[in-house]
Amino acid sequence: DGGITQSPKYLFRKEGQNVTLSCEQNLNHDAMYWYRQDPGQGLRLIYYSQIVNDFQKGDIAEGYSVSREKKESFPLTVTSAQKNPTAFYLCASSRGSGTGVGNQPQHFGDGTRLSIL
């Protein structure tokens, strides 16, 4: 079955540590996204990528980094510079690139819940 796989499901970060969240898709989608969701809140965009080897900052990119070396993979690193990393992180993908990604449904993984030790 095609879909998006996020791992791990739960992750704990020690102070000063960088952690990396994995996101893999086999939908052959060009665009991929990372969102942060805080309790009772909507989704806020961290980074997005419309094509391999290219990505753009979203609304809350500070303290995060990404790479897009393969079409299928879009890992997110939460760096020690992110002082409040506790949240639910969601990865998504969609068809299309350039203009028009907003007219495509986004497919989501089941998230990674990150907490501070």
Add this chain to the structure above:
Amino acid sequence: SQQGEEDPQALSIQEGENATMNCSYKTSINNLQWYRQNSGRGLVHLILIRSNEREKHSGRLRVTLDTSKKSSSLLITASRAADTASYFCATDARFGNEKLTFGTGTRLTIIP
């Protein structure tokens, strides 16, 4: 910034009743999408409505869009316990940077 705001924030109804959720947004859009999120899970796409459409149906779902009022509504008819979830609208701003902006969601509880 949040483009969409859902109303109400929370809604509880009896099974079998209809549920209506509203979304208001601030700037002109190309499209508006509705998503469902079950607790602790990712979002699931429900329906997309374009700015030149006024109404769209999918099974028990009916979405309306009023661009003059910058608002949309999601109606779920004959609700079931399995409809218990949070529902989010997401907008694609006409002069935006090719990304969706999500609202804060409506938490729907269906009482058996």
